[in-house]
Amino acid sequence: MTSPVLPPLTAPVAVFDAGIGSYAAVDRIHRAFPEQDIVYLADRASFPYGGKSLPELRTTIERTLDHLEALDPAPSAIVVASNVPSVTVLDETVTGRRMPVVRVVPPVREALEKAGEYGEVAVLGVTSLVTSDALVRYVDRESGPGRSARVRLRDASALVELVESGAFLFDPEGTLRTVAEYVARLRGEHPAVRVATLSSTHLPWLRPFLEEAAPDLDFLDPGDSVIAEIAPHTRAGSGSVVGLVTETPDYPADRFREMLARIGVEIPLVPVTIA
Structure with missing residues (x-):
């Protein structure tokens, strides 16, 4: 596992998924709490979550949560932005976590x-x-x-x-x-x-x-329910959004950077490895 060197952040909220879709949750949090620092992890190396068996998905989510908990500074809360793990495996992977884990589920x-x-x-x-x-x-x-x-x-x-x-x-x-x-x-x-x-x-x-x-x-x-759930864990910072991305030859970080640019998003994007 490699831990990236992050810029100075204040109790960031971490948001993750395997694709670009979860940036919608990042944007929603940023608009609701403009001073909140956010770490956005796109685990492209695990794309798509929906194509994995439940044991594979469980292992993937556990490793990702471990990786985010180890960040410096540590997140104040972690948002699992994908409905698939939130519904199917998250009950089994959040026990004993050091920080709150917020799920996104069908309303x-x-x-x-x-x-x-x-x-x-x-x-x-x-x-x-x-x-x-x-x-x-x-x-x-x-x-x-x-x-x-x-x-x-x-x-x-x-x-x-x-x-x-x-x-x-x-x-x-x-x-x-x-x-x-x-x-x-x-x-x-x-x-x-x-x-x-x-x-x-x-x-x-x-x-x-x-x-x-x-x-x-x-x-x-x-994703609308996320705002109320993370509100108690928000802290005033600089309003920075830092992106982390895993990559494979089929899903390189540069291609993900281009995808973000298409939707008008330009954020620092740091390639990482989750072992």
Whole structure:
């Protein structure tokens, strides 16, 4: 494990995921707490989380948490920005941690309330999330008696790829067509859906396209709950955002730097290795 030399930071909040999607959470935290220092880790060497077995994902998340806990200065809290590990393995990996770990999970309870007595909810996520037994158990727990039948688990991997590839930036017309086709299929199969949760870190980047394709649906961002959860752990600093990135020959740091530039983000980006 290599520990990067960080600039002077004050009790930074750490945010991590395997892709660019989690920068949306970084931006949300930065806007809510402009003086908060943030360490943003993009673990590209582990991309995609959704393609791993549960034992592999558990090991990956444990190593990443270990790495972030060892930073100097140590984070005041760590945000696991991805829904997949938050739902499937995080319960087993946070025991005994020295600092608070905040997860991002589908806001099923809120979505059902917004959907009304007869409306349905679509949880949009990657394949490994929406086909997992852990998500089924989570939905049952969050829905309450007799309500889980109104929750539809929908694979949105094709939409996630629009963000990961950068298509939503350089081909907005094509992106809107793909999103509109996806929404049309969703509504054709589940016409009672009134609310959808954007349960992949990538999907909030597509919210404008989703709202244009389906202006009568409510789209909920699971990341919204992060603000309230980390508020007790925030400290006034310089408002700096420092990026860390792991890399492989297929996912070099320079390519990730280019992806950030496409969305107008320029931050210090330090390559690291998590062993």
